Amino acid sequence: MTATPLLEVRHLSKNFGPVQALSDLSMMVRAGEVVALAGDNGAGKTTLIKAISGVYQPSGGEILLKGKAVSFASPQEARDQGIETIYQDLALADNLTIGANIFLGREPMRRAFGILPVLDRAKMAEAAKSTMALLDFHVSRLEAPVSNFSGGQRQAVAIGRAVYWNAQILIMDEPTAALGVPEQRKVIQLIHQLKAQGRGVIFISHNLQDIFAVADRIVVLRRGVRAGERRIAETTHDEVVKLMVGG
Amino acid sequence: MTSSPEHVAPEADHADKARTVLQRVADLRAWLFLAFLILGFEIWSRVSFGGTFLFNPFNIQSIAVFAVAPLLLATGQTFVIISGGIDLSMGFIMGLAAVVAAHVINWATPGMGLGFAVIFGALVAVLVAAIPGLVNGMLVAFLKVPPFIGTLGMFGVARGVAFLLAGGTTVPVKNEVFAALGNSRLYGVPYIIMVTAVFVVIMHYLLSQTKFGQHNYAIGANAQAARRAGINIKWHLLRLYVLSGMCAGLAGVLYAARFSAGAAQAGEPLLLDSVAAVVIGGASLFGGSGTILGTVAGALVIAVIQYGLVFINVAPFWQFISVGVVIIISVLIDQAQRRFSGGRQSE
Numbered sequence: 001m002t003a004t005p006l007l008e009v010r011h012l013s014k015n016f017g018p019v020q021a022l023s024d025l026s027m028m029v030r031a032g033e034v035v036a037l038a039g040d041n042g043a044g045k046t047t048l049i050k051a052i053s054g055v056y057q058p059s060g061g062e063i064l065l066k067g068k069a070v071s072f073a074s075p076q077e078a079r080d081q082g083i084e085t086i087y088q089d090l091a092l093a094d095n096l097t098i099g100a101n102i103f104l105g106r107e108p109m110r111r112a113f114g115i116l117p118v119l120d121r122a123k124m125a126e127a128a129k130s131t132m133a134l135l136d137f138h139v140s141r142l143e144a145p146v147s148n149f150s151g152g153q154r155q156a157v158a159i160g161r162a163v164y165w166n167a168q169i170l171i172m173d174e175p176t177a178a179l180g181v182p183e184q185r186k187v188i189q190l191i192h193q194l195k196a197q198g199r200g201v202i203f204i205s206h207n208l209q210d211i212f213a214v215a216d217r218i219v220v221l222r223r224g225v226r227a228g229e230r231r232i233a234e235t236t237h238d239e240v241v242k243l244m245v246g247g
Numbered sequence: 248m249t250s251s252p253e254h255v256a257p258e259a260d261h262a263d264k265a266r267t268v269l270q271r272v273a274d275l276r277a278w279l280f281l282a283f284l285i286l287g288f289e290i291w292s293r294v295s296f297g298g299t300f301l302f303n304p305f306n307i308q309s310i311a312v313f314a315v316a317p318l319l320l321a322t323g324q325t326f327v328i329i330s331g332g333i334d335l336s337m338g339f340i341m342g343l344a345a346v347v348a349a350h351v352i353n354w355a356t357p358g359m360g361l362g363f364a365v366i367f368g369a370l371v372a373v374l375v376a377a378i379p380g381l382v383n384g385m386l387v388a389f390l391k392v393p394p395f396i397g398t399l400g401m402f403g404v405a406r407g408v409a410f411l412l413a414g415g416t417t418v419p420v421k422n423e424v425f426a427a428l429g430n431s432r433l434y435g436v437p438y439i440i441m442v443t444a445v446f447v448v449i450m451h452y453l454l455s456q457t458k459f460g461q462h463n464y465a466i467g468a469n470a471q472a473a474r475r476a477g478i479n480i481k482w483h484l485l486r487l488y489v490l491s492g493m494c495a496g497l498a499g500v501l502y503a504a505r506f507s508a509g510a511a512q513a514g515e516p517l518l519l520d521s522v523a524a525v526v527i528g529g530a531s532l533f534g535g536s537g538t539i540l541g542t543v544a545g546a547l548v549i550a551v552i553q554y555g556l557v558f559i560n561v562a563p564f565w566q567f568i569s570v571g572v573v574i575i576i577s578v579l580i581d582q583a584q585r586r587f588s589g590g591r592q593s594e
Contacts, residue, residue, distance in 0.1 A: 091476070093464065093469050094469060095464055095467070095536055100461060104472070104476040105478045117457070119457065
């Protein structure tokens with residue numbers, strides 16, 4: 001627990017004009033740790049992850065990646081440094097294969113007959129197969145568009161894309177919200193896999209059951225400030241709810 | 248590391264064979280249509296005239312020549328429709344290119360000689376056709392004008408400019424090389440069919456084997472996802488509409504070659520045929536799906552219907568009805584397929 005944290009946020013604040021969305025927020029994520037962000041609507045969870053992932057520029061405070069201060073002008077820069085955000089809508093092109101989605105925007109090419117550049121579909125399929133296997137999802141339909149897969153499997157594809165590009169920190173916004181119960185469990189299982197691989201995970205959730213199933217720590221936000229932080233092993237549902245609603 | 252007490256991995260993937268086969272069949276529907284049509288005309292022809300329809304080289308060649316211009320428009324239209332847009336201006340861009348090709352070749356022939364004048368005229372015509380395409384692209388990509396409206400505006404502009412340049416009439420071309428390009432054959436195959444075939448192969452390559460093609464599918468399915476993946480959507484759309492303008496330009500040049508004249512209204516009836524060919528070929532007007540090979544089949548279906556009905560002596564107006572019915576059937580298959588593949592959940 002003494003190692004440098006993967007990600008550390010110090011005294012972060014963000015205001016939109018006179019509206020203080022986030023103030024003096026500090027938190028950290030260590031390698032192999034899952035941190036849940038909880039809080040009511042408008043508590044600042046989304047603002048926080050957007051500041052970390054480069055969508056917003058913070059108004060104050062700093063972000064440290066492996067002990068080094070960083071600032072991201074765009075989500076692309078954050079991604080280049082290993083911070084990948086998976087939004088609720090997953091951002092998949094439903095008509096393309098798993099491999100094509102993993103490589104979307106950075107497609108590998110090969111030369112047919114030694115001259116003609118063509119998409120390297122074999123490489124994409126191979127990467128899809130091995131990456132998804134890392135997540136314990138064994139795909140045989142490598143030619144099928146992702147629309148043919150279930151919600152949990154699609155979540156796995158979105159996570160797989162981040163894993164393939166070597167994301168060290170995955171930020172997940174309500175990863176289980178749109179899923180049925182069995183699919184939710186699969187996603188929880190995926191998060192366990194990421195943890196076992198030594199990646200850091202931040203996830204927003206309203207579902208305390210999910211949080212208690214997978215998180216190591218929970219950071220509760222209320223009206224833009226940190227209402228409290230607890231180790232999951234040392235807290236209860238009741239205590240977390242109290243932190244969320246105040247009182 | 249703690250392993251979860253409830254180890255629920257995503258279920259192992261099992262390919263659904265019957266579904267995949269059905270999907271393949273649905274993907275090939277345009278070719279099936281084509282096969283049925285040809286079979287129908289063949290039977291009709293044998294029963295009523297005692298002759299063959301399909302195995303008559305003259306028929307095959309006529310159908311192919313018939314299909315050239317709609318197919319060229321439709322290849323560009325395929326790209327645009329896959330991206331989730333539509334290009335309504337292609338018909339009059341084609342007319343504009345035909346008029347420009349006619350004028351430029353006439354102007355250049357005395358100075359450059361027959362052959363070079365043709366090459367020069369064709370290049371200028373295709374480049375001029377790229378201009379309305381560029382404007383379409385800017386409207387759609389940068390000014391966020393819906394493609395239907397932006398290209399409808401350009402439909403009017405291209406139409407007016409084409410008629411103005413043509414002086415309201417057709418512009419005859421006096422150049423034997425150009426006429427030969429439009430009407431002569433090499434080993435029995437008309438030049439315009441060869442040019443079209445080569446062009447279609449290039450477009451197929453562009454759509455199915457390059458990043459440009461791959462991004463086109465992604466943008467059509469989920470533009471947001473494409474943007475988050477770092478794809479420059481504006482730049483892509485700009486190039487896309489330039490490409491479709493140039494397809495229309497090539498169609499205009501080949502039209503002018505075939506008739507040795509440029510006419511502003513050359514492509515007017517072909518625009519909707521091009522959209523129909525793309526839809527019959529299996530593309531969805533919602534974007535995200537379609538192939539050049541499907542579009543080739545779609546264009547051939549239309550050409551076979553049009554030529555076949557004339558061949559069996561049916562009043563030409565039946566063409567409209569038949570093509571219309573095929574479009575509707577095609578869209579119905581697309582809808583059914585969509586419901587079929589979208590409705591499946593794992594639990």
